[in-house]
Ligand code: DOR
């Protein structure tokens with residue numbers, strides 16, 4: 001089986017940088033990177049500048065997206081203590097709500113209980129609440145899911161203690177789900193030392209034991225693979241105050257195909273992690289007549305081949321076992337052999 005088809009992949013965690021960070025990525029380049037990676041639907045994070053915490057900024061981002069996107073895009077609303085009153089107005093136009101409990105890129109942060117209560121009491125129950133939560137903050141999120149009896153999705157779980165806590169909470173029947181990133185599955189702190197700032201992101205790369213824990217839970221506790229595609233320019237990464245984050249849309253599927261070729265997971269499980277579960281968890285629409293043609297031919301990942309505006313990848317020079325050759329979105333060929341064929345506006349806005 002050298003060539004086969006996958007459904008259009010869904011990435012529930014990307015940073016497309018609109019508004020305010022268009023020199024790093026924009027809706028066109030970010031969705032081009034998605035298509036090159038076999039991803040036909042993405043959810044974009046709200047830690048933009050200004051952040052997507054008000055109706056005005058959400059509307060502005062949606063207007064720009066409608067003009068530029070090459071694949072389907074949903075946009076997160078970002079929880080902020082100053083704008084909790086706007087949550088009901090944001091909800092109909094947002095794919096989900098994002099709450100940042102820990103430090104990362106940008107000013108969006110929730111560190112007080114009244115804001116957390118407002119989020120859980122006013123955000124509609126049929127839309128997901130996703131959390132950037134590390135270490136003991138995961139316990140905070142689990143406590144909120146239990147208290148308000150509603151689903152919580154944990155972003156980029158990366159430590160053994162977190163995935164084991166989530167496994168315990170799931171065993172109790174709590175309505176929680178989680179994602180892991182390819183960089184936390186394929187890189188560790190030794191790579192961080194080798195890569196310098198290009199290996200710096202939040203959460204930080206873990207120990208070899210953290211990585212082993214994620215692989216131990218790949219067939220049960222982990223629900224989704226999400227890239228946390230977080231592009232910054234090489235100039236920014238080389239500066240005195242380098243921002244955390246690495247791109248990932250174009251390398252996610254090739255790396256996971258390598259894991260399939262090494263029997264670390266099955267192709268069936270890959271489809272659950274990268275299509276079926278994201279779609280079910282976030283209640284995302286079907287994309288009819290949409291597929292990704294994959295070829296199991298080994299190749300070397302190269303920064304120079306990236307479509308992302310940032311133009312680099314932390315996986316440069318790594319071997320991958322398979323690549324995307326064609327992508328069809330709603331019956332139209334949108335990507336073929338390294339070329340983007342989609343037109344601006346081929347994508348649809350979700351929610
Ligand atoms: O490393 C990160 N970068 N982690 C995040 O949570 C945010 C992201 C970014 O926006 O650059």
Ligand code: ZN
Pocket residue numbers: 104132155156202203
């Ligand atoms: Zn995060």
Ligand code: ZN
Pocket residue numbers: 013014015045228230
């Ligand atoms: Zn992120």
